[in-house]
Amino acid sequence: MGRFKKDEKPKVPSINTGSMSDIIFMFLFFFMVITTIREATLHVRVVEPVASEVQRLERKALVSYIYVGPPINVIYGTEPRIQLNDVYANLSDVGEFITIERLARNEIDRQFLTTSLKVDKNTRMGIVTDIKQELRYASSFRINYATRKGEMFRN
C-alpha cells in the first residue's frame, strides 16, 4: 500500500549547463580561426567584379589594400575615389602609402609585398591605370585584382 504513495510531486532533474560554455567556446574558437579582423572601414562602395580564374591571396600580412569606388556618403559626390587605410586619398598619396607599407614589413618579406586593388566594377579604367602607373613608379610590381569567384557570362 505504502509503495504507491502519489502525493509526492515528481522532480524534474536540473540540466547540467556546465558543458554549455565549452560548446560556445568551441564556436568562438572556430570563428576566430576562420575569420579575419576587418582591415579598414570602407568609405567607398566596392562591388567586386566576377571572375572564374581566381587565385587565393596567400600570406595576408604581406598584402596592402587600395580601395577604389564611389563614396558611400553622397555628399562626397559620385565620382570614384581612392581609399587608403581609413581615409580618402589622392593619387599622389599612393606612392607614399606603398613606402610606409613596405617599411612596416620585415626586410626579407618586402619583396613579396602584394597590393590588392579592390575596385568597384563600374569604375572606369582611367583611375585604375593611374594607380597602376603610381605602383610601377613605387616599384611595387605585385598586384592582385580582387574579384569574387563565379561563372563568367551569367547574364
Added chain:
Amino acid sequence: MELLFIHRLANSLKNNFMAKKTPELNTASMADISFLLLTFFLLTSSINTDLGINRLLPPPPDPEHKQDDVRVKKRNLFTVLVSAYDQLLVNGRPGNIKTLKNEAKEFISNNYNDPGLPEKELTYIEHIGNYEVSKGIISLQNDRGTSYDMYITVQNELTAAFNELRNGLAIEKFGMAFGSINFDCQQAIRTAIPMKISEAEPRDLGGRK
C-alpha cells in the same frame, strides 16, 4: 582500548580529508560570457577570403635609357584592344568576348604550325623533356574609358586560356591536373607555357572618363 583509538583516528582522518565536499561552481554565467565573446568576434570579423587575379607589373620605362622598342614579329603578337565602349578589337578585327579564350588558346598553342601563328622554339625542360615553347605574346591595351568589369573579364579570359593550356599539358605529361602536381612539375609547365600578357603603356583615345 587500542582498537577504539585506531577507530577514532580513522574517523578523524576521514573527517579531515575525505568528508569535505568541494562546493559546486556555478557555471551558468560562463556560457553567457562566452556568448558575449562570440558575438563580439562575429561582429568585428568578416569571412572574406581574398581572391583575385594576380599580375606582375612591368618596371617603369627608363627616361634616360632610350627605349628602343623591342621588335616583335607580327606573327608572334596577338593584340587585344578594349575600347572606351567595352568593344573588343582582336588582331585588328572586331572580336567577341565569348570566343576570345579559344582564339588565344589557338594562337598560343599553334598546333598545326601555321605560318601566320607564333613561332616555336625547341627547348629542353626538366621533367618534361624537349618541348616546343611558343614565342607568342598577348598584348592587351585598354582605354581610360573602359569599364573595370570588362577589363577584368578580358584578363580573366586570357588567364583562362593559359590555365587551360597548362592543364592540358599537365594531364598529357603527368596524368594529373595542373593544381594537383608537385611544385617542380608546375614550374616545368610554367616554363613550357609562359604566361606572356603584356600591357601597353596607357593612352587616352575614347575621351570618356
